[in-house]
Amino acid sequence: MILQIIKLKSDLPEEELLKRARERETNFKSIPGLLQKYYIKTSKEGEYGGVYVWDSVQSLQSYQESDLAKSIPSAYAINEAPDIEMMDIIFQLRNK
Structure with a gap:
């Protein structure tokens, strides 16, 4: 897995960003191989993001x-390049 x-900065008010999400x-629920997505808000003003769990690199690349x-x-009026990190999951605590 x-x-x-992904962390991004947006000029949208939080209510509008959430509405668009x-x-x-x-659309996101129908992506093959996307096991979970968490919509997040960081402690920095105007910074939001997503935490995605993919079943494989191939699914991520297709997306x-x-x-x-x-x-x-364009959907979230991002005002600079997003910060993106990817990691292999080597162990998970719970199975569903």
Whole structure:
């Protein structure tokens, strides 16, 4: 499994950002190989993000090439390049 953490800065008010995220929820639920996505807000003003859990690198790469992934900057009015980290999950505490 792969853990992907994306942090982005947006000029949108939190209510608008959350509204847009909810409007796109169904699209993310239908992505093959995306096991979970957590929508996050950091302690920094205007910084939000997503924590994704993927079943494989292949699923992540397919998503990265999709129109949905490419639409994120405009959907959330990102004002600078996002910070992206990827890690292999080597052990998980609980199984479902």
